[in-house]
Structure formats: C-alpha cells, structure tokens
Amino acid sequence: xxxxxxxxGTSVADPERIRNVAxxxxxxxxxxxxVVVVVSAMAGETNKLVDLVGKVSExxxxxxxxxxxxxxxxxxxxxxxxxxxxxGLRAVSFLGFQVPIITDRSYSKAxxxxxxxxxxKKALGxxxxxxxxGFQGIEDEGxxxxxxxxxxxxxxxALAAALKADKCEVYSDVxxxxxxxxxxxxxxxxxxxxxxxxMLEMAxxxxxxxxxxxxxxxxxxxxxLVARSSFSDAPGTLITEEEKVSxxxxxxxxNLESASVSGVTYDKSESKITVVRVPDRPGIAAKLFTxxxxxxxxxxxxxQNVSTEGFTDLxxxxxxxxxxxxxxxxxxxxxxxxxxxxxxxxxxxxxxxxGSGMRSHAGVASLMFRTLAKEGINIMMISTxxxxxxxxxxxxxxxxxVRVLHEVFGLGKKKK
Amino acid sequence: xxxxxxxxGTSVADPERIRNVAxxxxxxxxxxxxVVVVVSAMAGETNKLVDLVGKVSExxxxxxxxxxxxxxxxxxxxxxxxxxxxxGLRAVSFLGFQVPIITDRSYSKAxxxxxxxxxxKKALGxxxxxxxxGFQGIEDEGxxxxxxxxxxxxxxxALAAALKADKCEVYSDVxxxxxxxxxxxxxxxxxxxxxxxxMLEMAxxxxxxxxxxxxxxxxxxxxxLVARSSFSDAPGTLITEEEKVSxxxxxxxxNLESASVSGVTYDKSESKITVVRVPDRPGIAAKLFTxxxxxxxxxxxxxQNVSTEGFTDLxxxxxxxxxxxxxxxxxxxxxxxxxxxxxxxxxxxxxxxxGSGMRSHAGVASLMFRTLAKEGINIMMISTxxxxxxxxxxxxxxxxxVRVLHEVFGLGKKKK
Numbered sequence: 135x136x137x138x139x140x141x142x143g144t145s146v147a148d149p150e151r152i153r154n155v156a157x158x159x160x161x162x163x164x165x166x167x168x169v170v171v172v173v174s175a176m177a178g179e180t181n182k183l184v185d186l187v188g189k190v191s192e193x194x195x196x197x198x199x200x201x202x203x204x205x206x207x208x209x210x211x212x213x214x215x216x217x218x219x220x221x222g223l224r225a226v227s228f229l230g231f232q233v234p235i236i237t238d239r240s241y242s243k244a245x246x247x248x249x250x251x252x253x254x255k256k257a258l259g260x261x262x263x264x265x266x267x268g269f270q271g272i273e274d275e276g277x278x279x280x281x282x283x284x285x286x287x288x289x290x291x292a293l294a295a296a297l298k299a300d301k302c303e304v305y306s307d308v309x310x311x312x313x314x315x316x317x318x319x320x321x322x323x324x325x326x327x328x329x330x331x332x333m334l335e336m337a338x339x340x341x342x343x344x345x346x347x348x349x350x351x352x353x354x355x356x357x358x359l360v361a362r363s364s365f366s367d368a369p370g371t372l373i374t375e376e377e378k379v380s381x382x383x384x385x386x387x388x389n390l391e392s393a394s395v396s397g398v399t400y401d402k403s404e405s406k407i408t409v410v411r412v413p414d415r416p417g418i419a420a421k422l423f424t425x426x427x428x429x430x431x432x433x434x435x436x437x438q439n440v441s442t443e444g445f446t447d448l449x450x451x452x453x454x455x456x457x458x459x460x461x462x463x464x465x466x467x468x469x470x471x472x473x474x475x476x477x478x479x480x481x482x483x484x485x486x487x488x489g490s491g492m493r494s495h496a497g498v499a500s501l502m503f504r505t506l507a508k509e510g511i512n513i514m515m516i517s518t519x520x521x522x523x524x525x526x527x528x529x530x531x532x533x534x535x536v537r538v539l540h541e542v543f544g545l546g547k548k549k550k
Numbered sequence: 551x552x553x554x555x556x557x558x559g560t561s562v563a564d565p566e567r568i569r570n571v572a573x574x575x576x577x578x579x580x581x582x583x584x585v586v587v588v589v590s591a592m593a594g595e596t597n598k599l600v601d602l603v604g605k606v607s608e609x610x611x612x613x614x615x616x617x618x619x620x621x622x623x624x625x626x627x628x629x630x631x632x633x634x635x636x637x638g639l640r641a642v643s644f645l646g647f648q649v650p651i652i653t654d655r656s657y658s659k660a661x662x663x664x665x666x667x668x669x670x671k672k673a674l675g676x677x678x679x680x681x682x683x684g685f686q687g688i689e690d691e692g693x694x695x696x697x698x699x700x701x702x703x704x705x706x707x708a709l710a711a712a713l714k715a716d717k718c719e720v721y722s723d724v725x726x727x728x729x730x731x732x733x734x735x736x737x738x739x740x741x742x743x744x745x746x747x748x749m750l751e752m753a754x755x756x757x758x759x760x761x762x763x764x765x766x767x768x769x770x771x772x773x774x775l776v777a778r779s780s781f782s783d784a785p786g787t788l789i790t791e792e793e794k795v796s797x798x799x800x801x802x803x804x805n806l807e808s809a810s811v812s813g814v815t816y817d818k819s820e821s822k823i824t825v826v827r828v829p830d831r832p833g834i835a836a837k838l839f840t841x842x843x844x845x846x847x848x849x850x851x852x853x854q855n856v857s858t859e860g861f862t863d864l865x866x867x868x869x870x871x872x873x874x875x876x877x878x879x880x881x882x883x884x885x886x887x888x889x890x891x892x893x894x895x896x897x898x899x900x901x902x903x904x905g906s907g908m909r910s911h912a913g914v915a916s917l918m919f920r921t922l923a924k925e926g927i928n929i930m931m932i933s934t935x936x937x938x939x940x941x942x943x944x945x946x947x948x949x950x951x952v953r954v955l956h957e958v959f960g961l962g963k964k965k966k
Binding site: 149152153183186187189190191192194195197198199200201202204205208209211212213215216217219220226227229231232276277278 | 605620629
C-alpha cells in the first residue's frame with residue numbers, strides 16, 4: 135500500500151516526539167508499505183511566528199507573512215528526515231517548491247492548483263521516504279504561499295489524491311472521532327468508521343483532529359482518511375464513503391437508533407436574534423441577510439414561522455463574537471422594513487445529532503424532540519438537513535441534552 | 551549609489567531592532583540611494599536550530615541540516631520586508647532560490663557559483679527594496695544549501711559584486727575595526743580605513759565584525775566594504791584597496807611608525823609543540839606535517855632553527871583544542887624519524903603587528919623586538935610575512951605586550 139501519513143504539531147512538538155514518529159514511520163515501512171510523510175510545524179512554532187509578524191507590522195502584506203510562517207514546517211521536515219535516517223531509513227525532505235505543490239496566489243489562504251508527482255514518485259521508486267512540508271506551496275511566479283491554519287491536513291489529502299495513495303492517515307494527540315465530546319459525556323465512544331458527510335456535519339467534534347477543508351477534499355477525491363493518535367497504537371477512525379460505512383455498521387446494528395445516528399455535537403458559540411412582526415412580503419428576508427452578508431457576518435440557523443395576519447417572526451443565529459455588529463445592521467434594516475422590534479439572546483446552545491442513516495428513518499427527529507421534552511428542555515429553534523438535526527436550547531441544558539441524546543440513540547460504550 | 555547593506559544577528563535580534571534597521575534603510579533610500587538589504591537570522595536562532603538537529607540525530611545528513619538551519623534567515627527577510635512596508639517603502643523578500651543564488655552542492659559549507667541578478671535588478675528598477683536571505687543558496691538540482699557560519703557576509707559581498715554595487719556595508723553591534731582589542735587596551739582607536747590584506751591578517755580583531763571569507767571575496771572583486779554599527783551613526787571602517795588606504799593615511803602620517811602599522815592583534819588559543827633534535831634530512835618536516843594535515847590538524851606558525859651537527863629543533867603551533875591529537879601524531883612520527891623528544895607548551899600567546907606599510911619600513915620588526923625586550927618579555931618564536939610580524943610569548947604577558955606595541959607604533963587615540 136501507499137500511505138500518506140500526516141503528523142500534526144503535538145506529534146512533532148519536540149525532538150523526542152519527532153524520533154517517536156520516525157519509529158512509527160519505520161514500522162509502517164517494515165510492514166511492506168510505501169510511506170509519504172507530511173508534517174506540521176512543531177506545536178507552538180507557528181503562533182510564535184505569527185506573533186513576530188504582529189510585532190513588526192500590521193501584517194497586511196500577506197506575501198511576507200507567508201515567507202515567515204512557512205518556516206515552521208521547513209524546520210520539521212529537516213528534523214524528521216534526519217530522525218528517519220538515524221533509524222537507517224532513507225528519507226529526503228521536500229519543501230513546497232521542491233515537490234512542487236502549486237497553488238494560486240492567495241497568500242495566507244492559498245488553494246492548491248496542482249501537484250507534480252514526478253519527484254515524489256521517483257523518490258518512492260528508489261525506496262526513499264519523502265518528507266513533505268505541510269501548509270506551504272508555491273505559486274506560478276515562485277512566491278511561497280501558505281494554505282491557512284491547519285493547512286497541513288489539506289496538503290496530506292491533496293498529496294494522497296495526486297499520488298492515488300491507498301489511504302491518508304492524519305495523526306494528532308486524539309485517538310480519532312468520538313460519538314460526542316468525552317469531556318461532557320463519559321460514555322462517548324470512538325467511532326470505527328464515519329462517512330465524509332457525517333464528518334463534515336460533526337466538524338465541531340473533529341475540530342482538533344481534522345480540518346474541514348481536508349475532509350471536503352478527501353470526499354471529492356474519495357481518499358480514505360484515518361484520524362488517529364501518534365501516541366498509541368489504536369487504529370483510529372476511518373472516514374470514508376457512506377456505502378462503506380453503512381456496510382460495516384449494518385453488521386452490528388440491531389435497532390433503529392444505532393443504525394441512524396453517528397454522533398451528538400454541540401456549539402455554545404452562537405447567539406440568537408429575533409426580528410419580531412416582520413411584514414411577510416417577498417424580498418424582506420433577502421434584504422436582511424444581504425446586509426449581514428455584506429458585513430461579512432455569517433448566519434447559521436434561520437427559522438421563519440408561518441405568517442399570521444401578514445406578519446411573521448424571523449429568528450436566526452450568528453457567532454457570539456459578531457452579535458454586536460449584527461444587531462447594528464439588523465436594527466437598521468428592521469426599521470426600514472417596519473418590523474416591531476429586534477430581540478437577541480446570548481444564552482443559547484445548539485445541540486445536533488448527525489447520521490447518514492437518519493435519511494431513511496423517519497422516527498429520528500421525533501425521538502430527539504421527545505427525549506429533550508422528557509428532561510424539561512425547551513426547544514427554541516429547530517433546523518434539519520438530510521443527515522443532521524439541530525435544536526437551539528438554553529445554554530445551561532447543553533451537557534444534559536448531549537448525554538440523554540447520546541444514550542437514547544445507543545451511542546454509548548456498552549452498545550452491543 | 552547602489553548600496554548592499556547587510557545586517558547581522560544582533561542588529562535584527564528582536565522586532566524593535568528590526569524596525570530600527572528598517573528606519574536606517576529608509577534613511578539611506580531617502581538620501582537617493584538604491585539599497586539591497588541582506589539579513590542574518592535573529593541572534594541566537596541559528597544556534598537553536600543547530601541544537602534541534604543535534605537532538606534528533608548525529609546530524610551527518612548535511613542536506614537536511616541545511617533545510618533546517620536556513621529557516622532563520624527566511625524569518626528575518628519576511629519580517630524586514632514587513633517592517634520596511636510599515637514605513638511606506640516598497641520591499642520584497644528573496645529567498646536563495648528566488649534570487650537565485652546558485653551554489654555548489656557542498657551542503658553546510660557551499661560556495662557561491664553564480665548569482666542571477668535579473669530579478670533583483672527588476673525590483674530595484676521599480677523602486678522596490680530587495681531583502682535577501684543571507685547564508686543560503688540553491689544548488690542546480692533545487693536543494694537548499696547554506697554557506698557556513700557567518701555566510702551572510704559572503705552573501706552580501708557576492709551580491710555587491712554581482713550587482714556592481716558601489717559599496718557593501720556590513721552592520722553589527724561593533725563600530726568597525728579597531729587598532730587592537732579595546733577590552734585590553736583603552737587606547738584602541740577605530741580605523742577609518744584599512745586594506746583588504748591588512749583586514750585578512752587582522753582577522754582575529756574582526757572576528758565578530760566581518761567573516762574572513764567575505765573579505766577575501768571583496769578583495770577579489772574590489773568591492774569596497776564598510777564595517778559599521780547599526781546602533782550608531784558612526785561611519786565605521788572602510789576596507790578597500792591598499793592604494794586608497796595609503797593615499798588617505800599619508801596625509802596624517804608624520805613618522806615611521808604611524809605610517810606602517812595598522813593594528814596589533816593577539817591570539818591565546820594556540821599551543822606550541824617542539825620536536826627536539828630532529829635529524830636534519832630532506833623530507834623530515836614534510837613527513838611530520840603531512841601526518842598532521844591528514845588528521846585535519848591545522849598548523850599555524852612553524853620555526854626551524856639552523857642545524858647544528860646535523861640536528862635541528864622544529865617548533866610549531868596548533869590550536870589548543872587539537873593539541874592532544876597532534877601530540878599523538880607527532881609522537882609517532884618523532885619516533886620514526888629518530889627525534890630525541892617532543893615537548894609541548896600550552897602557556898603561550900601570539901602577538902602580531904599588522905600593516906601594509908611595513909613592507910617598506912625595515913625598522914618595524916626590530917622596534918617590535920626591542921619594545922618587548924624592554925618589558926622583559928621573552929620571545930619564543932618569530933614569524934614574519936609581508937604585512938605582519940608575529941611573536942609567540944608567555945600568555946601572562948599578552949595584555950602588556952599589546953599595550954606597549956600599540957603605543958610604540960603610535961596607534962593610540964591621541965595620535966596626531
């Protein structure tokens with residue numbers, strides 16, 4: 135097999151951990167696989183570099199920002215190649231321009247345009263382990279670019295796609311993807327498998343494990359992704375196509391719930407805004423959300439009640455950090471359209487259940503609502519997609535809601 | 551004028567100092583000059599990187615060593631370009647591969663083969679200040695190389711030569727080249743001018759100011775070099791062709807001594823080895839020094855007394871750190887050639903006077919010997935070159951010898 139292994143900042147945080155990773159790479163090679171290694175900067179280094187930039191200027195010149203912040207990965211590839219050679223393996227480091235990984239010219243958030251695989255394939259053919267700098271690329275005129283924070287995951291997946299690798303393993307200090315946050319639910323269970331789509335909906339759970347963008351890329355190119363820990367031998371979570379997930383799941387699944395829901399997520403970072411008694415005319419909502427979008431304020435959930443006497447209430451959520459700015463815009467538009475008033479509430483949380491299986495199981499939503507009701511938890515907003523149902527509730531009930539939903543959908547460790 | 555300005559590690563040690571350098575570059579540009587900036591890594595950074603390499607492996611793979619240690623300069627060029635832009639100037643950073651500065655393949659001690667100046671000239675033509683990473687280059691196959699410690703000075707001089715710059719200013723935390731070490735002689739005076747040849751002989755005085763290799767390169771390409779401080783406005787020392795130095799000097803010089811000697815240097819890092827009663831046959835010295843050279847032990851001064859009854863004493867100095875190894879080799883060879891015994895002495899210092907002018911002044915050497923004798927300082931070895939006379943004396947007399955020689959040759963501050 136050809137395996138791309140990506141090691142994150144905590145996995146290469148110091149020389150000892152780098153040697154530990156080298157031993158892991160060696161084991162993989164000894165099992166008869168070809169390995170391409172992708173590394174991040176040592177934990178904390180990129181932040182240090184960003185701080186330096188901030189101390190020298192306002193950092194508006196992103197070309198130079200990229201020159202500075204891309205050095206973290208350069209240090210790690212050299213050290214990793216040295217550590218691999220110390221174990222008697224052959225390894226060669228590759229900077230973005232040496233692969234080359236060619237990106238567009240959007241400094242600090244560049245997108246990969248194409249990857250030339252000739253040099254990597256030549257190295258692999260000679261039994262050499264290529265150690266590629268994550269996060270960085272080169273644009274057509276020879277400037278260094280970076281892919282944005284967490285971009286090393288994207289580098290790894292893009293390399294796996296370009297090389298047609300059998301899988302891409304992303305190593306961090308977390309064992310994989312859990313059914314929910316183990317910090318608030320002791321029954322949280324590590325998932326063996328999960329579909330790309332579910333993973334994307336559960337982004338908040340995987341925030342420290344996999345970048346959303348890399349999952350999207352993996353989905354697009356059908357690259358099997360594995361999220362696992364460099365500090366243990368646990369196999370981690372395989373993120374793959376839905377068919378392959380359900381095939382596996384159906385073996386052990388014996389009831390409605392376990393077949394349909396893969397995880398429970400929550401988000402306490404949003405606030406709710408309600409525009410009361412909006413005249414129910416075409417174009418009103420468009421006007422409101424255009425104003426927010428022009429101010430670069432992202433709106434998450436939107437709920438509009440059915441109209442009564444030609445008026446309706448419009449409720450939506452925004453990031454709490456955007457609330458103040460959002461209220462300024464909404465207040466102005468509300469006046470223009472003749473709404474009665476604007477209310478806001480910071481005391482909310484969004485709890486979601488995610489699962490590809492729920493598409494074909496009508497009872498999932500009602501089980502969720504009933505379960506919350508039984509605990510006396512009031513649902514303020516509901517939003518549904520094909521594989522996700524979200525409810526906005528009072529913040530204080532977040533943990534309780536997560537635990538009861540986790541249990542009722544059979545996600546706990548004791549699941550048969 | 552086109553000026554290449556090189557700023558060393560202490561001059562760019564932190565964001566505040568980087569901004570200070572940016573202001574200095576801005577002033578130079580405002581005076582109507584074109585400027586190319588070359589920077590070192592921030593003080594301490596390269597050592598940190600070398601330490602990291604040592605902790606991961608024995609560091610025998612110099613290709614990867616170069617990948618790691620070249621990042622220090624990359625950080626500084628980005629920060630410097632940003633600092634310059636903050637002042638409203640236009641600046642663009644250049645990595646070794648972006649200039650490109652093409653070197654041979656001798657990782658960690660690469661030599662510059664050629665510099666393509668097209669991109670730099672284009673930038674200069676557009677009013678842009680190129681900020682070039684010192685110390686690093688790229689070899690023909692695209693590998694990153696470094697030029698060896700202190701290589702940024704070499705980068706700057708090589709760029710000045712390639713661009714036919716009017717001068718190359720090398721900034722450090724020292725005001726320039728002194729007539730001797732100010733730490734042991736309070737009368738030490740900053741030199742206005744000095745010839746390349748003298749500068750090379752006074753390498754020990756300039757150790758923290760200019761790399762020997764960069765002086766050699768400047769001499770070869772006739773690049774006027776200026777050693778000055780980034781922390782003051784003092785004009786520094788101009789290192790240039792001998793004719794230009796003597797022209798200037800002859801104006802103020804009124805006596806033999808001041809015309810002939812530019813500086814007094816000392817070196818306490820050597821030890822002396824004497825092979826006693828060596829049969830005075832051809833090939834004996836060759837045998838001895840070949841053995842040392844094969845062991846990569848550098849020999850500095852060599853003195854052989856005139857032969858008495860077919861025997862001679864052979865005395866030479868080596869770096870004290872090499873003494874033990876040298877004695878092993880010398881001991882073996884001494885046995886083979888039938889020498890009587892091998893003695894060594896670590897308690898020595900070398901004191902030298904340097905000056906282009908002494909070529910034409912026969913009295914310089916005897917004045918040196920007389921001066922030392924007057925202080926009761928015994929001379930153990932003497933070695934002379936066209937522009938330098940060195941005496942080996944007991945270590946404890948070093949400071950005294952430097953002071954009296956500095957005075958007798960009229961180098962003090964009060965010189966008219």
